[in-house]
Amino acid sequence: MEEDLDGNIIYQISQNMSFSAFFLRDTIRILINKFSLNTESVVSYLLASPILEKVRKDFLVKGKM
Incomplete structure (x- = not known):
């Protein structure tokens, strides 16, 4: 170690x-x-975080469950 x-x-x-x-x-x-969430609402919420960049939106949408 x-x-x-x-x-x-x-x-x-x-x-x-x-x-x-x-x-x-x-x-x-x-x-x-x-809460009857959909992909767009979850991704929008995640992108409101300063940790994620807006250019990652397509990546997040493709990764939906």
């Missing part, structure tokens, strides 16, 4: 993301059904 701290951090983050992706997917599915 001391020899490759950055690599180990990236590996751990990857492991955490793969575990939580299952729960995130189900949470999003429940929210979509509960």
Whole structure:
């Protein structure tokens, strides 16, 4: 671990993301059904965040469930 701290951090983050992706997917599915959300409303909400760039809209729309 001391020899490759950055690599180990990236590996751990990857492991955490793969575990939580299952729960995130189900949470999003429940929210979509509960509030009758559609792709456009979810993508618009995500793009309101300063973290995502507007040019990624097509990518987000194609990634819908």
